[in-house]
Amino acid sequence: MSLIQAGVTSAVAIAERRRGKLGQSVYAGRPHRVIQRSFFALKSSTWLGVVSGFVEPVFYLLAFGLGIGQIIGNLTDGAGNPVSYSQYIAPALLATSAMNGAIYDSTWNVFFKMHFAKLYQTMLHTSLGALDVAIGEISWALMRGTVYAIGFMIVVTPMGLVTSWYGLLAIPAATLIAFGFGSIGMAVTSYVTNFQQMNWVNFFMLPMFMFSGTFFPISIYPEPIQYVVMAMPLWQGVEMVRGLMLGIIDGALFVHIAYFLLMTIAGLIFTTRRLTALFMR
Amino acid sequence: MSDLKFKPGQAVDVARAMRWGAWAVAEYRLFSMSKWMGSMFAFGLGNPVIYLISIGLGIGALVDINTGGQGINGVSYLQFVAPALLATTAINAVMEEVTFPTMQGFVWDKMFFAMNNTPITPKQIANGIMITATVRGVFNVLLYELILWLFGAVPVTSLLPMFITSLFAAVAFAAAMMSVTVRLENDDALFAIIGRFVISPMFLFSGTFYPLDQMPIYLQWIGWISPMWHSTQLGRFLSYGMPLETWQLVMHISFLSAVFVIGILAAYPKFESRLQK
């Protein structure tokens, strides 16, 4: 406390606010400053590029729901009731929307900030800690994911694809999904050192999107493969949102929630460690 | 620094340098690309194979159950989507070349400006890019055809004609896309926007997953103007004999030729003005 007792400037006092508290070496209690920086950056970026992120799932919904839906007819939901093909894929695409929003920001954008803009070096030269940066950046990814999910809901609700009031809970569920993906995405990205490795993120994303019970039930696979799919985060998200939008609430919901909470915490821990190791040697 | 001794101005054979300019550009691009060979094929083929399995087999299972295996054009769903997936593979392979690497040459490392300091002309640079794109297309189309054939999605007799049509459509598309890229001052999320508003709808709404005329009429125009649809129609005609009138054949081929010619004509002058400002 000697610095504060010496009566130096208030700026230092603010910077040292969390001195002596738990985790002071990595956390200064100001992740919102990191978020604020993202807002400033957003204002000067191409808004169409940011906003348009949610249209891709909408296109998939139109293309598959309208076209293939006619050929396929109805499927059955978890409780055995018939649902239209559009109703079946809409929740999956909402979960994908949230995932995409979070992943765009937490992978490619973070990669550029780390390796080209050297943004985190600069931030960590101030009194911000690695955890501030991690939470700030992941929250930003989470907000983007949530906004995409809301956009998607605004499009699909008038189409009659949300059949239950629980459907409203799909938005916080999407936030949770975005949090999980944002957190893991940033953790992975912080370990990536070049472009070629970054491409593997995309390489992993597409099959996950196509095979996680998004467009057809996973019962189509042999049993061992079904377990692999069930371990994938997107499948967890898809099932969570699907249950809510179709009004099927059961114990599985809590498993999905627990899955994403664990994913989020693991991501935060690894990101903080890595940023500390990289920039605070 | 050791000394360097030479007689100035003797080394270069000017005529030879001028004649092979475009090939020198292509050689360089293929050379630098060879370092990412593995991941290039993984991405170039990985994605379409995933679509083949998830859509062709996964959704195909649902479609075929519902329609007794002859839902569309009287063939299995896998056979129906295979030509469309081939068209996508070809277009994606060439597009890789005319987007980011082309932008890089102008903006990020400015290699095109360095090339232009040698006898190489802007037109030759554009041609070099097109040659490279074509080479990438050739490899990806051949490999993907092999995969389609192994899955029993296309007959062996259609492989050569489909190779030609899908590659031609892709090259036409590359020319058009190149003429767009050369006009972009910087990336600025534009490729992401083009990806979402042009490439992705083209993939989804070009009669890829079901016949175009089953789309609502207000979405069908996307197919009409997309090289992807024209390529797919030709592929279906060649693969399982989907009926096409002669005028339709002529129309598809003319459309693709027009895209190619317009793309090239729009690209050349901009390459020149941008490099020789």
Added chain:
Amino acid sequence: MTSDMIVAKDLKKVYGDFVAVDGINFTVKQGESFGLLGPNGAGKSTTMKMISSVSKRTGGELTILGKDPDKFGPEIRAHLGVVPQKDMLDRELKAWENLYTYGRYFGLSRKFLKPKVEELLAFAQLEEKRNEKVEELSGGMQRRLAIARGLVNEPEMLLLDEPTTGLDPQARHILWDRLFRLKEQGVTLVITTHYMDEAEQLCDRLIVMDKGKIMADGSPTELIKKYSSKEVVEVRFGTDKNEQFADEIKKLADRIEVLPDRILVYTAHGEQTLEAIVAKGMNPVTSLVRRSSLEDVFLRLTGRTLVD
């Protein structure tokens, strides 16, 4: 007239309504080392691009190696070596691969290039870095690599745009020495710079440019003789006091320039003039007697200092 490498008559370049180069005339002879000197935005780089035969002129005449660059760009470029201001190296390729691929643009054979690349790596002192990617090289190494690349086609004329910007002093001196040796072998050098010492070291003849026009031309010595005195005394009295001593000092010198931070006193005998100033009871905080340089020429011509 084969000995004229460059002939520019009333050469002009206009971008929109901005006149970058405003009707300049100069000739560069074979084997000469020619400098374009001026501050940023003077039109040096634009002139350089026209000489490189990549940028078309808006007006006037230009002949490079006896040919019109607007019509014979590729032929001319085959005999030029260009070292651009921004290195424009392929960052993802290794050092040797950059040299090799660039050589291929000139249609040079693999057989020719194999030993050539090694020779150039040695010239640029990059033998040990031959297998490093460009992005892993330091700024100075990248600069040397870009210069080596400009020599791959054994050019008749080497064009260097700000060749030593960003190099440390030792590296600059080594580079100057190498360029001098190239010149001895008959390579014509054209150099843009805003470093006066560089122009004095390297150039037989130079033009001083400002705002697209030529302010003066001649050899460094001629220019100094014509536009400056033999020696210069720099005195500082402190920011506010410089002005007040100016009038007094003026009487003791051929000419003075009052800058915000110091006064430059132009005279044939620096030490004597400084003694005279002190004798008058003016005691500068710091003082320096030096030889007159191109910096002084530029100041005289434009009334401005050359700032980085």
